[in-house]
Amino acid sequence: MPPVPEAHAAADGDTPAAGERKILYYRNPMGLPDTSPEPKKDSMGMDYIPVYADDAPDDSGAVAVSPTRLQTLGVKTARAQVQTLDAALRAVGRVEINERAIHDVSPRFEGWIERLYVNASGDPVKRGQALFSVYSPELVSARKEVEIAEKLAKGAGASDPVARDSAQRLLGAARERLRHWQVAAGGGSASNITFNSPANGVVLEKKAVEGMRFAPGMAIYRIADLSSVWVIADVYEQDLARVRVGQPATVRVEAFPERIFDAKVTYLYPTLNAATRTTPVRLELDNRDGLLRPGMFSHVELADGGAKPRLTVPRSALIDTGERQVVLRVAGEGRFTPQPVRVGQRGRDHIEILEGIADGDEVVVAANFLIDAESNLKAALSAFAAPEAVKPAAKTYEAVGSIDALDAAANSVSMNHEPIPALQWPAMTMDFGLDSAEVAKGLLPGEPLRFTFEDRGDGEFVIIKMDKADPAAAAHKGH
Numbered sequence: 311m312p313p314v315p316e317a318h319a320a321a322d323g324d325t326p327a328a329g330e331r332k333i334l335y336y337r338n339p340m341g342l343p344d345t346s347p348e349p350k351k352d353s354m355g356m357d358y359i360p361v362y363a364d365d366a367p368d369d370s371g372a373v374a375v376s377p378t379r380l381q382t383l384g385v386k387t388a389r390a391q392v393q394t395l396d397a398a399l400r401a402v403g404r405v406e407i408n409e410r411a412i413h414d415v416s417p418r419f420e421g422w423i424e425r426l427y428v429n430a431s432g433d434p435v436k437r438g439q440a441l442f443s444v445y446s447p448e449l450v451s452a453r454k455e456v457e458i459a460e461k462l463a464k465g466a467g468a469s470d471p472v473a474r475d476s477a478q479r480l481l482g483a484a485r486e487r488l489r490h491w492q493v494a495a496g497g498g499s500a501s502n503i504t505f506n507s508p509a510n511g512v513v514l515e516k517k518a519v520e521g522m523r524f525a526p527g528m529a530i531y532r533i534a535d536l537s538s539v540w541v542i543a544d545v546y547e548q549d550l551a552r553v554r555v556g557q558p559a560t561v562r563v564e565a566f567p568e569r570i571f572d573a574k575v576t577y578l579y580p581t582l583n584a585a586t587r588t589t590p591v592r593l594e595l596d597n598r599d600g601l602l603r604p605g606m607f608s609h610v611e612l613a614d615g616g617a618k619p620r621l622t623v624p625r626s627a628l629i630d631t632g633e634r635q636v637v638l639r640v641a642g643e644g645r646f647t648p649q650p651v652r653v654g655q656r657g658r659d660h661i662e663i664l665e666g667i668a669d670g671d672e673v674v675v676a677a678n679f680l681i682d683a684e685s686n687l688k689a690a691l692s693a694f695a696a697p698e699a700v701k702p703a704a705k706t707y708e709a710v711g712s713i714d715a716l717d718a719a720a721n722s723v724s725m726n727h728e729p730i731p732a733l734q735w736p737a738m739t740m741d742f743g744l745d746s747a748e749v750a751k752g753l754l755p756g757e758p759l760r761f762t763f764e765d766r767g768d769g770e771f772v773i774i775k776m777d778k779a780d781p782a783a784a785a786h787k788g789h
Contacts, residue, residue, distance in 0.1 A: 333360045372647045386676035387640055388627065390667050392619045396657040399552050399612040401591070403543030405563070407604045408594070411535035413508045416527050418491045421446030423522045424502055428531070431516050435507040441531055442518055443504040449493060455484035511535040536604075539597045541573060543610040544588035553578055553612060559593055562609045563602065571595050571602065575612065622660035627673045628653065637663075640672035649673075704764035707732055710779060713755040714739055723750055723773065725761070743772040750776055 336358035338344040350358050375385070421444040428441050435441070459481030463474060493503055515532040524530060541561055545553055555578060561571040573593040582589050593610065595602060627637045628651070639649040651666030667673065711727030721744045729737050742763055744750055753759065753776055762775040 336360050372641065372645055374643075374645045377644060383677040385674060387672050388624050388675045390621055390623045390663060390669055390671045390673060392621050392669050393660070394618070395620045395622055395655055395660060395662055397655040397662070398658065399545070399549050401543040401545050401549075401610045401612070403541045403561075403591075403593070403608045403610050405602050405604050405606040405608055406540045406542050407514075407534050407536070408538050408540050411509070411511070411538065412514075413511070413533045413535075414529040415441060415505055415508065415531040415533065416529045417444060417446075417505070417524060418526050419446050419448045419493075420526055421449065421524060423518050423520055423524065423530075426518060426520055428507075428513060429516070429518075431513050433513045435511060435513060435533060437507055437510050439507045441505050441507055443502050444524070445502045449491070449503060452484055452487050452491070452493075456481060456488070459484055505530075507531075507533055509533060509535050510537070536600065536602075537596070537598045539595055539602050539604065540576075541593040541595060541608050541610060543591045543593060543608075544583070544586065545591050545612075547582065547587045547589065550578075550589055553591055557612055559610055559612045561593065561595060561611075563606050565606065566601060569601070573610075620654065620662040621664075621667075621669055622657070622662055623667070623673055624675045625656070625659060625661050626675045628661055637667065638674040639667060640674065646674060704766050706762060706764055706774075708760065708762050710758065710760055712757060712759055713750070713753060715755065716750055718747060721747060725773075727761075740771075743770060745772050745774045749773055753778070 336346045336349055338352060338358060344352075345361075346358055349360075352358065375383070423442055424445050425443045426441075427443075428435055428439070459477050462477035463481055511533045513531060514534050515529070517528070518524070518530040553575065555575055557575040559573045559575060561573050562569070563571075573595045575591060576594045577592040579590040579592070591612075623637060629636050629638070630653075634650060635653055636648045636650050638646045641647045649666050652664045654662035654664045656662070707730060709727045709730050711725045714724040714726050716723050722741055723744055724739060724741050726739045727735075727737065729735060745764075750773075758779040760777050760779040761773050763771050763773045766772055
C-alpha cells in the first residue's frame with residue numbers, strides 16, 4: 311500500500327502560520343459522530359470539515375455566522391424591552407338569542423283558532439299588536455257564569471241574604487277562573503278573544519293555522535326581542551383565570567368585518583366541555599340596529615386589563631418545541647447563543663419573558679430556526695472532541711511471531727505469535743491492523759519477527775512496528 315504523505319504533512323503542520331486559524335480536528339461532513347486529527351474523506355468521497363479553535367462546539371451550542379451568510383439567511387434581530395403587553399384573550403363564539411327576551415303565546419284553555427293577524431315566521435311585531443283570535447266553549451261558559459252571578463247578586467241582594475252570598479261566591483269563582491286563564495272578565499257573552507303580542511320583536515315560531523284546534527298550554531307563537539343578543543364564546547381551560555364577570559370585550563362578525571361591537575361578560579358557565587377543554591362564557595351586546603343575527607360566527611377579544619409593564623420579545627423570537635422554550639441571544643461578532651427562557655402571557659405581537667434574558671438583550675426574530683438547527687448540531691458535536699484530547703494513550707505491547715498472511719488492500723495482517731503474558735494470551739494466529747503500509751514493507755511470511763502493537767480499544771489491535779528477529783534469540787525466548 312503506498313504511503314500517504316498528505317496525512318503526515320498535515321500532522322507535521324501543527325503550528326499554524328501567523329494570521330491563520332488553528333485547526334483542532336476534522337468532523338464528518340454528514341454529521342456522524344466521527345472525527346479525525348488529519349484531513350480525510352468519508353466513504354462517499356466527501357472531505358471532512360475542519361473545526362477551528364475559535365469555532366469549536368461546546369455544550370452551550372453557540373453558533374458563529376459570517377456576515378455574508380447572515381445576509382443570505384435573512385437574519386433579523388430585535389431587543390427585549392419593557393412595555394405594556396397586548397395580551398387580549400381571544401376566543402371564538404356564536405350569536406345567540408337573549409333567553410330573557412323570549413316570549414311564548416300560549417292559551418290556558420282549549421279552543422279553536424278563528425283568525426290569524428300575523429301568519430308568517432320572521433314577521434316583526436309590536437307590543438299589543440293583535441296576533442290571532444280564538445273561539446272556546448269553555449270561555450263562553452265562564453263568561454256566562456259571570457253574567458248570571460252578577461244578576462243573581464243584584465236581584466236577590468235585598469230580599470234574601472243567603473241567596474246573595476251564594477251569588478257572590480259563584481261570581482268570585484267565575485272571575486277567578488277567567489283570571490287564571492288571563493282573560494278579562496268583561497266582554498259579556500262574547501264567544502271569542504283576541505291575543506296580542508307581549509313584546510316588540512320578531513316571530514320565531516308560528517304553529518297556528520286558521521281553524522286549528524289547540525290544547526291548553528300549547529305555544530302557538532314564540533316571539534323574541536332582538537334588541538339585545540348574547541354571544542356564547544368558548545374559552546380554553548388554561549385561560550379561565552383571566553376571565554371575570556363585568557370584563558369588557560369586543561366582538562367581530564364575518565358579515566361586518568369593519569365593525570367592532572362592544573360587549574361585556576355577564577356570566578361564566580360552571581361546566582367544562584371535556585372533549586374540547588373549553589368553558590362557555592356569555593357576553594351581552596346591544597343590537598338595536600339589528601345587524602347581529604342569531605347563529606352568526608363571531609371573534610371575541612376579552613380585554614385583559616393589565617396595564618403593568620412587562621419584559622417582552624417579538625413572538626417570532628421564541629422557539630417552542632413543546633419540551634423547551636428558547637430564544638437565540640446575540641453574543642456579538644456574528645455569534646448567537648441559545649438561551650432557555652420561561653414565558654408568561656402571550657400577546658398579539660409580543661410574548662412576556664419571565665426568566666432567561668434582561669431588558670435590552672438582542673435576540674434573533676427571523677431565520678432563528680435555521681440557526682437553532684446549527685446550534686443543536688454544535689451541541690451534539692461537543693461530545694466528540696479531538697481524538698487525542700479525549701482518548702487515553704493507547705497501551706503498547708511487544709511480541710514475537712511471523713506473518714501468516716498479508717492483506718495490503720485492507721491494511722491488515724494475520725500473525726502467528728508466541729504467548730503474550732501481559733495480555734494472558736496463548737500462542738495463536740490472529741488478525742492485526744497495520745498503522746500504515748510501511749510497517750510491513752519488505753517483510754516475508756514465515757520469517758521470525760519482533761513486532762510492537764497498540765490496544766486502541768473496542769478490540770482494535772494495530773501493529774505500529776515490525777523488525778526481523780534473530781532466529782536463535784526467538785527460539786530461546788519461545789522456550
